[in-house]
Each structure stands twice: as structure tokens, then as C-alpha cells.
Amino acid sequence: MAEDTDTIAGAALTLKDIARQAGVSLATVDRVLHNRPGVRPDTVRRVKETIARNAFQPHVAAAELARGRPRRFAFVMPSGPNPFMQQIEAYLGEMSAWLAARRLAVELIATDVFDASVLAASLEALAGDYDGVAVVALDHPRVRAGINDLVDAGTRVVTLVSDVPSSRRHHYIGIDNIAAGRTAGALVGRLVGQKSGKVAILAGSQGLRDHAERIFGFSQVMASEFPGLGVLPVLEGRDEDDRSEQVLARLFDKHADIVGLYNVGAGTQGVANALSEAGRDRQVVFVGHDVTVLTRRLLLQGVMDAAISQNPGHEARAAVRVLLALARGEPILSEQEKIRIDIVMRDNLP
Amino acid sequence: MAEDTDTIAGAALTLKDIARQAGVSLATVDRVLHNRPGVRPDTVRRVKETIARNAFQPHVAAAELARGRPRRFAFVMPSGPNPFMQQIEAYLGEMSAWLAARRLAVELIATDVFDASVLAASLEALAGDYDGVAVVALDHPRVRAGINDLVDAGTRVVTLVSDVPSSRRHHYIGIDNIAAGRTAGALVGRLVGQKSGKVAILAGSQGLRDHAERIFGFSQVMASEFPGLGVLPVLEGRDEDDRSEQVLARLFDKHADIVGLYNVGAGTQGVANALSEAGRDRQVVFVGHDVTVLTRRLLLQGVMDAAISQNPGHEARAAVRVLLALARGEPILSEQEKIRIDIVMRDNLP
DNA sequence: GGTGTTTTGAGGTACGCAACTCATTTTGAG
């Protein structure tokens, strides 16, 4: 038998109830609710108080139905063949039924996000046409200006994967890359164990904000917690397999005492090749990023020891949900939309 | 400039359009859509084909508004002071605005979920009153029958945290506990590193399905991948701090060579006490479950090395979303609702 | 062909809110 019952969310007031209780007409409540002019400050306060006192929430279904026109969101994504971005797009595709049932139109716009002026121009072109924009953004003054212009025009903007903290974007959907680097550092250090030796870092480019932040966090942990492990200078592989393989091969030739390797960006296949060519794929602790077909295989084979991952499906859905909540004026479930830093090892592969 | 644009979810047909295209009236489409009787099989097929051909999706907002009565969901939870369950309840509370805006009423029902007949009776009492039920279920024939009865009565049922696979529940919201145990095993083994010695396991009770599964997965990994580490017989602490501390203290007395410890359930404070009393809190690799105030502190202090976690907020929200999708007849975003096994270490503490 | 039954059409109402018009009341300035 039930011992105790507790109800979350009960009442079902309507605007009419609010109007009656505040002693005004429906029209006035509507004006207050939508910040329309022509209401005395005193009346505004009275209505708002009534709304607050009753914890009134407009019925989203009714509001959505009444507004008529569907909402349009744009996702501005890199045009290159980036597997992580392709995953995000795939997950957006999986939502199509969900989106359609809510009359939401999501458009993917491929552009060169690494060229600030091209990206800024892409953003400008969106002005007025969309209710919300999610953008994989380069942190550059022109991009920042483009984002701010959109915000000023009333468009809701979220940055995706890569942030522009100095802009007035409404939300950032992605991980804390410094913490991700720290996590990678802790994993490498702990998994290396008692052995001593050197640790290598391979990045795409130290000019990329997220890569730089990860390296920073990684180095921080290595210096403070694993002083016995020497960190070698950062190598750059431009996120390409061939180049990554070459620079690593050269490094392995020079250093026989490498016990750990942190791959900050892509080029994973190149890393794996270099490791196996050197015959070190089981001795070097190898930690990288993202769960892809390739990293999954490497984890299962034991070549890779752990992958730091941000869930692309989660990012896709969170971006849509946040844009929708912002557009509706609903509160955001911040706990839900926060992208976690996942540690993926062989046994908890998703 | 945008190079390429792709739209996900576009059309916005209505039932009227479907009716016209199928050459029938709105009433007939409505009958087909809701499986109401009085339509010739031939006509049903024609209408369904038209719906499929156009990938028509009823406007959820309109449907929700039209049905009038609000939806009621019940969460049947353990009545004891279980911190994990309290977190789930807290996260449900955080959703209250979200729930209210959708006119969803969620009721918490505390009961003794460890007593099969009490739990079964609680479930029976819900019949007919709710659109959906989430239950932390014991796997027992009477409970299974109770769940099946609810399902037969048209109520949507999801099991939460603990599953009853043999029942006809619509969905299970929780983790794969065998995989969780495997993950714990891999972590203990890897973090112990080169050292050799014994590994201890402390469970609440081996009679609990989730604990038994975790132990199974853990032992599996230890045996196959870390044969050098001997696993000691499983201790039982009934998830209580005092008892856990006692049994562990005795174990530490007997064995000087313990290098790893897996705490399967609760009683974490007792474990920490036993470790520090024995002066081994920095030498023994300690892996446990769930992120609470306590485990968070232990992780930061370095007493605990990793926590296997299932996100309680995610479970709360997933349960509500799945029940709602089931009630609406919407497809479930399975990727979204799947609860992941999180590895939480100091640097990726949420 | 007539009967009764099944199938279908036509139409209405309601849901809660957005957005609008127009008339009326209140307010403030002179």
C-alpha cells in the first residue's frame, strides 16, 4: 500500500483565471504577457504578481498552436568531412519525426567556419529569417560581431561545440575543454602507473581554441600530479592522418622511453599506424577524443586506452531544445543541457 | 557565404489535407487515426497509405490541447532514505515548471519496493487512475503480475533503475549492471597497475539483482584480464555504513596485500572509515558507485579513485519523456533515453 | 426489392492562447 503521496505540478489555471483574479481583462493580461505597450506600470505589476502568486504557466500546446507560423532554426556547420559534425547532423536527422510533430523546421547550413569573414557573412545572411541559430563558431572579432547582430535582431543564438564567450550568445552547448584536457591527463597519468618515461601530445593546431585549452588542462595535471612523467613539446598534425603519422614516427625514433600519448584532435588513424609501425601499440598508454567507428575499434583492440567524449547526439538535441526553450521563453533545464565529459573505455562503450 | 543548405522536417499538412487527398471526410480520417470501429478495411488502408506517403505527423500541440484532460503519471519509489532516489525526486521537482507548462501531473508514491506483495498492492491501487507509471521494481512474480495488469489496463509502464525483464513493461530506464560491473573491474585492474595483490568486493546483498549483476561483470573482467589479481569472497554490508566498516576492518586485518576494492552498493562512509582506520586510504584503489555529496568529497580527496555513475537527473527526465511519448504514441528517441554508464573521476566531476 | 446494418459525410463544439479591432473609460495637461 502507498504510504505517502506527493504531487509535482498540479494546478491548471488559464489566462482567464489570471485576468479575473487580477481584476483586469484578458486583453490586458495578454499585453503584459507579451510586453506590449499601453499598460500602466501599476497594472503591469498587479498582473505579474498574480501570475507569480499562482505560479501560472501558459499552456505551451495552446501557445504553440495559436502562434500559427512554424519556427525555423538554422545550424551553421563546417563544410568539411568532419566525422564528429557528421554525427551531429545524423542525430538531427533522427529527430525529424520529433521536429515535424512540433512543426519545427531545422536547416543545415554548411560553411567554412574556419574563415572568420566567410562565417561572419554566413551569419549575416541569416538575419531575420530564423527564430534561432546554432553555430559552430570560431572565436574571432568578426564572428563575435555577427553573433551579436543576430542577437540584437531578436534571433536566439547558441554556440555549438566551440564557444565565443565574449559574444552575447544565449547559450553554449559543448564541453569545458580545459576540464577535458585535465581528465585526459589524469587518465594517462593513472594508467601509466608506476612506470616512468615521457608523455607525448599531438594536436591539430595550437591555434584552435579548443585544442589549446585541452593542452593547457592536460599539462596542468601532468605538472602538478605526475611530475615524474616528462611532457614532450606539442606536435601538430593538422588533424590529418598522414601528417600525424609522420610526426609521431619521427618522435618514436628519437625517444625510446615514451609511456603515454595524448591525441588532442583528429588524425587518429595516423596515430594508430605510427604506434603499430613502431611496435609500441600495447606499451604506450594512448588517450584520445571522441567515439567514432575507428576509436571504437581501437578501444576494443586495446590500442587505445580511453577516449574523452562529448556525446554528439546530446549536443544536437540540446541545441534544438535550448533554442526552442529560448524562443518560447521557457526556463532551460540547465542540468539536462549541460554536456558532460565522458570517459569511454572498452567496457562502457556506448 | 552558405555553400549548401539542407532542411530537416518541412511540410506542415493537416488532417484536412489528408482527408482531401484520400478522398474521404475528416471524420473517417479521425476514425482511422484512433482505431475507432466502423471503417471498411479497404478505406482504412487507403487512409493509412495517404498518411504514410505524406509522412504526416499530427501536430502534437493541437492534439494535446484538444484532448482536454491533463495526463497523470505516477512514480513508485522506495520509501527509505536512499540518497540516489532522493536525487531522482529532486530532479523531478526541478522539472515542475516544465511539467506544468505541459499540464502534466506527476505524483510520487513512496512504498516498500523490497516487499513484493506490498509493491504489487501499490501497483494494483494505481489501476485506471494514471496514464503512465514509473516504478523502481523488484524482480518478483507478483510484481511482474502487477505490472502486466497495469499494461493490460492500458497504462504505460516503465521500470526505473531496476528492471523486471520478464514483465511486459514498455521500457526500462536504467543501466546495464553487468556492463557497469565490467567497467568497475577494468578500472580497478588498470588503476592498480603493475602491483600484485588481492581485490575485495563489498556488496549490499548478493540477493539484489543489480548487485549480483555488477559482481558478475566485475568478476568476469578480473578473471579474464587481470588474472594476477586474486578476488576475495564477496562481503555483504547491507548497504549500511556501520556494518560495512566492520566487515572491511576484519578483512583488512586478515589480508595485508589488498590493492583494490570495489564497493557495489551504498555504505560508502563505512568503507572510507575502514580504509582510513587501516591507514590504507591512499594505497588501495577504491572504486564505487554514484556521485553523491560523499563520493564527490572522497574523489576530491583521492580516497576514492573512480565512481561508476548513472545520472539520476537523466533517469528522472527520461522516465517522464518516455511515458509521455508512449502516451502520445510518438516514437521514442532511444539514443536519448538510454542511460549511460558514466566513469567519474576527480577531473570530470559533474 | 425491402430490410436492417454498416459505413461514411457533414458539421459542430471545445481546448487555451495569440493577435487583432474597436469602443469605452481613465488620466493628465492646459
Added chain:
DNA sequence: CTCAAAATGAGTTGCGTACCTCAAAACACC
């Protein structure tokens, strides 16, 4: 006090669906 401007009330329409009624048409059976 007068008059214009500001504030408010009252009301309408429409969004897309659920659910209902009643009449008309189509059908099956003898």
C-alpha cells in the same frame, strides 16, 4: 473644466486536433 492621449475592456477569429451527433449513403442478406 475641456480635450487629447493613454489605458483598458469586450469581443472576434483562427490555430489543428479530439470527440461527438445525426443524417445520408452504401452495403449485405433474405
